Structure formats: C-alpha cells, structure tokens
Amino acid sequence: MSNEYQKDDLAAILDGFADEMRTIVELQRQRAALTASATVRGKRVTVTVNADGTVIETRFGSGIEELDYPEIAKAVTEAAKQAAAEVARQSREIMAPVSQNRHRLPKLADIIPGMPDLSEALAIPDAPVVSTAPPKSPERLGGFQESVSDSEQPRRGGATDSGW
Template sequence: MANEFIKGELASMIDEFQAQMSALADVHHRRAQLTSVGTALQKRVTVTLNADFVVIETRFVDAEDLTHDELAKAVTEAAQEAAAELSRKSAELMNPLRERRGRMPKMSDLIEDLPNLEDRLPELIPASLAPPNSIERQHHDPGMVFTDVEELEDLRPGRISADDW
C-alpha cells in the first residue's frame, strides 16, 4: 500500500517535472529578450544591458561639457541602475516557476530520514559595487582560518635531500 503511494507520488513528480521543464524553456526564451536601461546625469548618459548583463548600447546627450571622470562615474551609475532593474525583471519572470516548485513535495517528504538538501545550500553573498581599488575592497575576508593546527619544526637546512626523509 505504501509502495503504491510512493509510486503515485513519483509519477506525479515526473509529470510535474516535465511541465516545469516546458515552462522553464518558455521563461528562458522570454528572458533572452529582456533588456534594461539605466540613466545618469538627468538622462544625459544612458546604458542599455541585454539579459546577460552585457552592455549593448551607451548613449551621451549634451555631454561635451563633462570631464572624463564625470562621464566614467555616470556610465558606471547608469550601468548599475540598469543591472538592478534587469535583476528585478529576471526575478519577476522566474517567480511563477519558484511558486510552482514550492508546491511540489520534496524527496525528503517521500523518503524518511532523507535530509532536505535545499536547506544545505549556502547563502548567496551579494557582490560589492565598490571600485577595484577602493577601501572597501582592501578589507577582504580571510576565508577559512584553521585554529586546530600543529606547528612542525623545519629540520631542513634549506634544501630537501633524500637524507632528510
């Protein structure tokens, strides 16, 4: 009896998986058509990104009086604005798939003592928007630090030879 229930649930999951793959293909097609525009300096600088966050157009209007530094800062600002908007559009496009997936039973619901692997996914750390040589980028996370280590004495005078081993 329990076996039949699991078989039915697995068959249902396979059907739902196939439906999701079809919906995912449609989302991928629509995502590929996305673009996003960011502006700066009262729309004197405009940057357009495609769905892969690649700059596909940059426009300047009445920018002759701007310095190179002002233009560079404005292009960066416009590109960041476009990227934020593109992220929002992409997430909005994916929301129906996420909701649909959330309604599906997890394997851990079907098999006793199977851990929910989604709970083990690491949290996404947002990338810094700071320029390459900024103070924010100079203070880096050292990553893993090992504290339970044993220091070994280096007995070699400078070169490793067969006699040292």
C-alpha cells in the same frame, strides 16, 4: 491497492516535474531576452544592459560636451549600475514562479519509502546564452543563436577614438 496509489502518485510527480522543466525553459528564454536602460545627467548618458547586466549599448545625448571626461565616466558607470539593478529586478520577477513551485512538489522519498532523493541529480537546465547585441540589432529582433562564445561575437559599433 496501495501499490496502485503509489504508481499514480509517482506518475503525478513525474508529470509535475516535466511541466516544471517546460516552465523553467520558457522563463529562462524570457529572461534571456531582457534589456534595461538607464539615463543620467539630464539625458546626456544612456546605458543599456542585457539580462546578465552586460553593457550592450552606450549613447550620449546633446550637451555631452558640457561634461568633462571624469564626469562622463562617472555617468556611464552610474547609468550602467542603474540599468543592471533594473534588469536584475526584472529577472527575479520572471523567475519567481520557479522557486515558488519547487517547494510545492513532494519528493520521491515521500511516496516510495527508501527511494533516494533525486533533487540533486535532476538539475535545472542551463539558461540560454544572453545576447550582447544592441537593442535593435538583427540578432535581437530575429531571436538568439544557440551558443556563441565571446570570441565569436561580432563586433558592433563602438568608439573610434583610441582614448576610449
């Protein structure tokens, strides 16, 4: 009779694991779509970052000419740091259920004596590639590509002045 209980427990663990993997994939997809923006210096500098904190857009507002180059550089850095901190906060919030659920599931060794701990062997799936496209670009509006290396990323916009 105890063998039937062990089989039922094992089936429940495997079902729980499959559910957890589906949840992780969905949360990673949500995280990959995140962006955050920060505006500084009286709305003169706005920086937007993706889920990895990579700057994907920098905009200058009216009155930017009142700042000198070192002030603009400092403002861009400040806005980028603020945006990156915000997107990191959002990422932690989205991924919080993963760490909460992980401790809830029993280990196989708890149910089947002598069974090895498979937690190391069953790694969490890799997160999807995070887009570096600007916020309203077709790539962001239409979804993400499966895997695009940095060298394959299309170049969009940018400063034309060689001093940048």
